[in-house]
Amino acid sequence: MDLGGHHKDNFVQLCNPNVATLKEDVLYHFGLSTGTHDLSAMFGDVKFVCVGGTPSRMQSFIRYLASELGFDQPGADYPNICEGTDRYSMFKAGPVLSVSHGMGIPSIAIMLHELIKLLYHARCSGVTIIRIGTSGGIGLDPGSVVITQQAVDACFKPEFEQIVLGKRIVRSTSLDEQLVRELVECSAFLNEFPVIVGNTMCTLDFYEGQGRLDGALCCYTEKDKQEYLQAAYSAGVRNIEMESSVFAAMCRACGLRAAVVCVTLLDRLKGDQISSPHEILLEYQQRPQRLVGYFIKKSLGMP
Numbered sequence: 001m002d003l004g005g006h007h008k009d010n011f012v013q014l015c016n017p018n019v020a021t022l023k024e025d026v027l028y029h030f031g032l033s034t035g036t037h038d039l040s041a042m043f044g045d046v047k048f049v050c051v052g053g054t055p056s057r058m059q060s061f062i063r064y065l066a067s068e069l070g071f072d073q074p075g076a077d078y079p080n081i082c083e084g085t086d087r088y089s090m091f092k093a094g095p096v097l098s099v100s101h102g103m104g105i106p107s108i109a110i111m112l113h114e115l116i117k118l119l120y121h122a123r124c125s126g127v128t129i130i131r132i133g134t135s136g137g138i139g140l141d142p143g144s145v146v147i148t149q150q151a152v153d154a155c156f157k158p159e160f161e162q163i164v165l166g167k168r169i170v171r172s173t174s175l176d177e178q179l180v181r182e183l184v185e186c187s188a189f190l191n192e193f194p195v196i197v198g199n200t201m202c203t204l205d206f207y208e209g210q211g212r213l214d215g216a217l218c219c220y221t222e223k224d225k226q227e228y229l230q231a232a233y234s235a236g237v238r239n240i241e242m243e244s245s246v247f248a249a250m251c252r253a254c255g256l257r258a259a260v261v262c263v264t265l266l267d268r269l270k271g272d273q274i275s276s277p278h279e280i281l282l283e284y285q286q287r288p289q290r291l292v293g294y295f296i297k298k299s300l301g302m303p
Helices: 039-043 055-069 105-121 177-190 222-234 244-253 278-299
Strands: 048-052 090-093 096-100 128-137 145-152 159-164 167-172 195-202 237-241 257-267
Touching: 039 105, 048 055, 048 105, 048 278, 055 090, 055 096, 055 278, 096 105, 105 244, 128 244, 128 278, 145 177, 145 237, 145 244, 145 278, 159 244, 167 244, 177 195, 177 257, 177 278, 195 244, 222 237, 237 257, 244 257, 257 278
Parallel strands: 048 096, 048 128, 128 257, 145 195, 195 237
Antiparallel strands: 090 096, 128 237, 145 257, 159 167
């Protein structure tokens, strides 16, 4: 199925016929519901959704974007729409929604189920969704931004595996190729920091799952780690994080145009621990925001 070439009248769809039969759909982890909120009035104009790990990062992103798009007003605030729950945070400015997803596949998967249902109930159309975040690089200088070509698992396969009712379900993790090209064009125009296109490895763990030597458990050597990371590099992997595979799989299954843009905080070939000063790391974290912010601004036809 070709997921490129989306049109503005493409409404968000679900891959679950059961939802249409519900009298009320409670989006529990957002603190929202079709019975208590007019989701169409609240979110019907959303065209861009940006998701990232922490509430503070996604709030700073929406403030930055509101300023860039000219939506910012003196004294304006962007309250957390999900203030009734402490699981996720959500912020909105014009046609842009900014949502935190926590850390790891289970956390972002739960968020995505409810986010995609929210977009469906709100009758949103022509939506682009982008994950912006941090990662560990492989063979890249810290501060490099990776636009993901394919999300791969820890065996370098472009697939996401889940056990459903005791059966192994495998979904493709391919991302929208046209969207990758558009983001690359934006990065070339900005020309502010290194940007490359590469595969992103998604793991189930921060320590052993990523070959670190500094966790509470470790059953391998430095030599083993280096061989594994070099094999990943040879497979086209340029960074490692913990959410991209299920993000790509779920967005693709529901026909959403999606991309992953992450900055690298270190080169894993040279070490395991993040040691850059806080102010440097903060600037690194803003790089995906600046690239995606420029992309949204350009997409909306703003100078």
